[in-house]
Amino acid sequence: MKYPVEELREAYLKLIDEEHVESVYQTFIEQNTRLVPREFVQNHSISNKIVLRKPSLGADYKSDFAFLSKSSSNWNAVHIEIEKPWMKYFKGSSQKLSTPFQNAIDQINDWRAWFQSTANAEAFRNIVRPLLNPEGMTNNPINHKFVLVYGRRAEYIGNPQRVNKMASLKTHDFTVMSFDSLAESLDSKPELSLGIRKNDGIELYRDEVLDPFMYGSMEPTLFSISEKLRDLMINDPRENYRRIVDGKDLNALHYFGQNARVRSEESTVVEQADDEEDA
Template sequence: MQNDNQRNLLSKTYNMATPPEMAMRWEEYENLIFTQWQELLNHNPKPSEIEIQSFLEQYPSLVPGAYNIVGGESGHPPTPHGLISQPTLPSYHSYIPDFLWISHNSSCVEPVFIEIESPKKRWFTNSGTFSQDFNQALGQLEDWRVWIKEPINQISFKSFYGLDKYPYNERAFVPYFVLIYGRREEATSNPNWNKKRHEKEKDDLKIMTFDRLTPHY
């Protein structure tokens, strides 16, 4: 019964309709999104995390990870053909990710757990050490990494998102984690700070600024 209820959360709850007019060309749409994104990031006062979350929900092409976050880009669309906002993590009872893509290719299922923070949060203190906000955000990704490595948690995750059935159940399961944090101007203002930031990355954990987000066709 619990699994049936969980699956209902992912069931189709809409009907497709014929649009009243042709969609704009991608180049126009890309320019529109990019312009609005820059206006939001550079707005004074600086946007809150809730405002950023809402904007990215409306324009999911800005969120990285749909077609793989590491290595070559997959030719397969993500499942379930959309960006999942504030996803359920079955058996995990603490802070959940802001977004989840379930990327995959012919050999791997690669869920991408994404954490965003307010762009106004600083990377470093005045003394050059990582800020408490940054350490806290990075620690959250580490918690998800530890959680998903447990076989029983992988089983519940796969079951909840329908990854325990063909063809996904025949592919390797390789989770990735992304932290989107702060602005490029601060992160690159000091060469040593930029190197320290890079050292925090791992093979399965990527860190980027909000400036790096651009629309993906």
């Protein structure tokens, strides 16, 4: 269910007060993409207003979300791991990190190590290639950043030693966010389209045009959209969003709608594997 901003904040804060398996929080964020973290976003915002759901990092790893954000010369690829709001940062009343929290950090370190391989980094570039536009930036450097969403900040706020310990974990490419923090400044966070990477491109799960400008550079044959979105684009009356194709000046929305693949209405965002992870 999607909510207006204030209702979203209330529903989300109520949800994270409850103990659920991870997939419950994942699904809620997927359905309400204002909650997706915006850490490491560069000055051109999130590429194509698309956040990928569970993109694979080789055969061994899979993040919960990932998005791209560009500057004038490079990309940030932001990889997000969602844990559970009721998990603890610290062991009892001590300043020592809990084993589950340390394990979550180690998982991020495994991802970071995976990207040290040039072959792996290029494999990931191929996964996100449909989002690396305009075309002139396809081969620009990609800097990998990591976000861990974990726990509640009430566990450390008010304790200077714990606050300092949490601050010490943050680096130029890694940050920890509490579940509480996702509810902040929701009215300033634009909604996103949820994307799932398939062998033949990216399936988009949103039936509205969020940013008409982006369709001037996205290659439509690399995307699958719903029949409803296709019809909206083809019939969109706006003429001020353009793209050049084979020397012709075309309506960008019409062109994208006419040339993107239509995904099966049976396609679903939910994957059975999620429940196995939470078992």
